[in-house]
Amino acid sequence: METTISKKLLGEIESYRSDATKFLSNLISYEAIAPENGGKGEWEKANFIQAFLEKMGFDEIERYDAQDDRVPSKRRPNIVAKYFGENKEKTLWFVSHMDVVPPGALSLWKTNPFQAFIEDEKIYGRGTEDNGQAIVSSIFALKALVDLKIKPKFNVALAVVSDEETGSKYGIEHLIKSGLFKKEDLVVVPDAGNEEGSAIEVAEKSILWLKFSVTGKQTHASTPNKGINASLLGMKLGIEVYEMLKLKYNYYDNLFDPPLSTFEPTKKETNVENINTIPGRDVFYFDCRILPSYNVDEVLSSIRKFCSFYEQIYPVEVRVEEVARSEAPPPTSATSEVVQRLKQSIKLVKGIEARVVGIGGGTCAAHFRKSGIQAAVWMTSDSTAHQPNEYCKLSNLVNDAKVFSLMPII
Template sequence: MNKLLSFIAQREGEAINLHRELVRRPAVNPEHGGEGEEIKARWIEEWLYHNGLCRVQRMDALDVKANNKLRPNLVAHFLPSGCKHTLWLVTHMDIAAPGPLEHWVSDPFVLRIDGDRLYGRGVEDNNQGIVSALLLLDAVKQLKITPPIGIGIIFTSAGITDYTKGIGHILNKTPQLFRADDLIVVPDYGNENGSIIEIGEKRNAWVRIDVKGREYHAGFSEGPNCFEAAARFISRFKHVRRRYACPDPFFFPPTSTITPTHSETNCTGLNHVPANFVFYLDIRLMPNCGLEPVMEDLQQLARLIEKQERVLFTFSYVEITPEAPHYTGALASDSHSL
């Protein structure tokens, strides 16, 4: 292990080159106006082919929003003879949109080096995970090491948005991919010295809320204002957040969170009240909090505002993750979860 780590520590130049190649191949989500992960996936697949250690499977998911209607996923597995278990590294290839270019010091898709820091869209989320995995494979090959455990690397699409096109799709196609005694690490979050390991047990949901009212000119008419009704809803659901906080210092943050995050453009003129207002909630619940009662309380608040404002609220899920297993005893030190 010391030999392996020492070798990787000397590969700074290679790490920078890998980052440079990944940054220059944008993989912006179709949901964020991008073309998807295909170009980036092809480059990674070619790198794995030349490395020659792993058996590589490609598992594409259909997605009409992507340019080629496919979201690529790669599963690379190096399982030396006699190994029964695998260390899996799960990474994602997609990145968020860069946003307004005037907010960047340099081109977000050209790697910029400033001292010991790298800048470019996707460097942290999640190219650092991809680069770490590729450096590991390169070190194993260069040093001719036969590890006592297999090495598996998964490169997914849609890691930021719809997991059903990425890790969910892979698990549906190969439900026996992970064995009970495998180790699974998702290098997607951490600190500078690598001392933080995040255990993701909270249940996540992204909720879309449509508020329908009536369109009219702001200065010459009055009526149901869906924008104002949405604002009233957001300002009043804090009691739901408090009720389901379920504090536990084991987690960070140590409570459930219910957060309004995004709204859609809904009106073509500044002097018009829109007929429809759409916004989203990011919900992350502690393991002992059920999603259903939270949604019931949010919908009850919405019904109250509907009567007051003469609008209509409609709730729908953009994404929802399954509940984590419930443990009856103390959390085992060797428990792992995605």
């Protein structure tokens, strides 16, 4: 790679700072929430992104929409944009997602979560870091290559997908099944990282989401002796399941952060509307992130056996249902080409040595690894995803684009 070319490329991206900030601000206004979470999907956001891409001079722009009758558009959009390189048989992919999680309690936000707010070189709003930063940094990385007419060593492409937050069936899974990707392709998923930008994720934990339904007997709160308090016994069950899992599955793997399996009670459904009724049914959920060294079926079997034992002690019926499951695929090799190119680009832009890590969060990379395609997850991130007052640092937005731009030319 010629030093002159790299300096031109990095300078060009720096000149995009204002345009990139404006583009991300506009993205935030689209409430691209999945139907599972009460939203209408990503259709309008996708059309906005595609209109921008069509002005950039890509060699190919295509849509791979997936049928979904639950949303008004009846389709979940997926955009693919490609810039041809010297070798047209191989492609470096940057995969980002359009969907966002709901904002949660609005009282916890400084401002409207779907109206971008800039303060202290940070842009606030739902979806700024997860995954707006990735969408914008990857787009502007390619824009610099196109604008400067720099021919990469191989194709460089964007896959901007739907449905990452709720399973990827209508997003990256749909694209992989279409045969779009090749075994020799390189994949970067900018969907996790640390503040320094020194962590390249090559492995993910298995994911298991469970629904627990506890059935007792409803009665007036003044006569608890006439009922069976499903809320009380549901809370007790949740705590005891949590403690059992922590004790039984306590292996540490320092590749991951955190280095152990996690079993967290999260969502809880409304049991009764009024205070003076003892509920006869209680429903709560667990989010389990399980180290690859453990078998998910064995963990689930332990939970079911424990609940059966619980039913023998307390006069309730307990039902355990799988909501979602994703088995951890084999990790990406630390010596793979995608990891090595990332490391070199990070060193050139940031002057630091990146290291490989594992994470508990699920990303699109897991789907590629299951298909035998080497994928690396990387971004510079303060890890504010899914939090109130989520933000993206503008410096991260620009510097990540610089890293991405160098990968296909080094």
